Amino acid sequence: MAKASSAFKVGGFIEAPYFVDRVDELQHLHHDARTLSQSNVVIAPRRFGKTSLLRAVESRASEEMLVSYINCLGIVDPVGFHDRFVEEVLRSFAARHGKGKRLLVTWRDLLKKPVLGMRDALSEIGGSVEGMGAIRLKFRTREVDAQALLESALAFPEKLVAEQDERVLIILDEFQALVPLGEHIFSLLKEKMESQKKVVYLFSGSSFRMLHEVFGREGKSPLYQMVGRLFLGEIPYPFVHRFYRERLQDVHACEITGPALSQVTEHVGGIPYYFQKLGVSLEREITLRNKKKINSHDVEKAFTLLLEELSGDFQERWETRFTGQQRAILKTLSREPMSVTEIAHSLDVSPANISYNLSRQTEAMILTKEDRRYRITDRVFAAWLEEL
Numbered sequence: 001m002a003k004a005s006s007a008f009k010v011g012g013f014i015e016a017p018y019f020v021d022r023v024d025e026l027q028h029l030h031h032d033a034r035t036l037s038q039s040n041v042v043i044a045p046r047r048f049g050k051t052s053l054l055r056a057v058e059s060r061a062s063e064e065m066l067v068s069y070i071n072c073l074g075i076v077d078p079v080g081f082h083d084r085f086v087e088e089v090l091r092s093f094a095a096r097h098g099k100g101k102r103l104l105v106t107w108r109d110l111l112k113k114p115v116l117g118m119r120d121a122l123s124e125i126g127g128s129v130e131g132m133g134a135i136r137l138k139f140r141t142r143e144v145d146a147q148a149l150l151e152s153a154l155a156f157p158e159k160l161v162a163e164q165d166e167r168v169l170i171i172l173d174e175f176q177a178l179v180p181l182g183e184h185i186f187s188l189l190k191e192k193m194e195s196q197k198k199v200v201y202l203f204s205g206s207s208f209r210m211l212h213e214v215f216g217r218e219g220k221s222p223l224y225q226m227v228g229r230l231f232l233g234e235i236p237y238p239f240v241h242r243f244y245r246e247r248l249q250d251v252h253a254c255e256i257t258g259p260a261l262s263q264v265t266e267h268v269g270g271i272p273y274y275f276q277k278l279g280v281s282l283e284r285e286i287t288l289r290n291k292k293k294i295n296s297h298d299v300e301k302a303f304t305l306l307l308e309e310l311s312g313d314f315q316e317r318w319e320t321r322f323t324g325q326q327r328a329i330l331k332t333l334s335r336e337p338m339s340v341t342e343i344a345h346s347l348d349v350s351p352a353n354i355s356y357n358l359s360r361q362t363e364a365m366i367l368t369k370e371d372r373r374y375r376i377t378d379r380v381f382a383a384w385l386e387e388l
């Protein structure tokens with residue numbers, strides 16, 4: 001078998017041999033989707049591998065059902081949601097059933113061509129696409145409002161597959177991006193989740209706040225108790241170590257020492273984005289110097305290069321995302337994890353004074369609370385901050 005050209009991979013579709021662990025999570029989400037037993041939300045801090053996991057579920061589940069993946073980032077209004085949603089549902093339908101291609105073309109025309117001709121084109125197609133398209137046209141001529149449009153989008157998948165007697169999984173990645181669209185979309189979703197028989201949903205988000213507001217408050221949250229929750233943590237270190245050993249061996253016939261492996265996880269933990277990035281950085285060195293063994297010194301050097309590469313992003317984050325007190329808290333915590341009292345003491349303020357910012361930052365997953373101590377979730381950002 002031809003060897004892969006790189007040992008590590010950042011961005012794009014992550015599958016074997018680059019996909020590490022998440023076996024239980026994948027099985028869990030796949031099971032709930034294929035049996036239509038419940039919708040789920042995957043919660044994890046940024047860069048922990050939500051999208052990769054969702055894509056893996058998509059790939060596995062689409063062997064036996066219709067799966068549409070929709071990234072909610074960049075959707076700013078109900079029309080934007082409607083159009084992206086319908087486009088993705090039709091795209092996955094077309095990929096699964098050859099005949100869907102014509103539907104996709106008609107749909108794209110619908111958004112730009114003159115209204116008149118489109119009515120005829122739609123009635124020729126008929127079925128659920130005609131119904132959905134007619135509402136989209138009425139929106140263009142201002143005969144219906146944005147709410148009707150949302151309703152039509154969310155009703156569309158089940159209607160579309162009714163003739164096929166098929167199940168549907170709708171994946172909404174970066175679900176929190178829909179919050180600014182207003183609560184109505186969530187109430188509509190609830191209605192659909194309760195009435196649709198063949199559709200389940202999989203959401204992802206990177207804040208406890210969203211989880212709490214949309215799913216967690218009894219009597220207030222629009223989707224209260226409508227979904228199962230799955231928290232993604234860091235990948236356990238032994239998996240990361242094995243991944244490094246195997247990839248370096250398979251692709252470069254290169255060994256890595258035990259202390260060097262410990263050094264890897266000491267710096268980047270089990271955060272997938274960072275262990276892949278650090279791997280890429282190490283790999284450059286291996287290729288350049290034709291190395292056959294990686295030691296702690298090499299890891300150290302690669303990590304310094306990684307910090308340099310990311311420093312622009314970190315600087316921007318540092319300057320634009322936090323208030324003065326939040327910055328002070330972060331700077332203090334970059335040295336080591338601390339309890340509320342310890343942080344307060346170090347900042348020379350009362351614990352009550354910082355409790356608001358501590359909970360805000362924990363809700364946003366910037367901080368992680370473990371054994372009554374707070375630490376910066378993003379270990380690499382913390383390392384950069386310590387040097388600042």
Ligand SMILES: Nc1ncnc2c1ncn2[C@@H]1O[C@H](COP(=O)(O)OP(=O)(O)OP(=O)(O)O)[C@@H](O)[C@H]1O
Pocket residue numbers: 009010011012014018019020021022044045046047048049050051052053206272273274276
């Ligand atoms: N299970 C995994 N095994 C190996 N690498 C992974 C895994 N999951 C993610 N990665 C690596 O981390 C990178 C970022 O992952 P991904 O985009 O899935 O994270 P995310 O949580 O969706 O991030 P964001 O919050 O920025 O959307 C991937 O490009 C890949 O390099």
Ligand SMILES: [Mg+2]
Pocket residue numbers: 050051052173
């Ligand atoms: Mg993502």
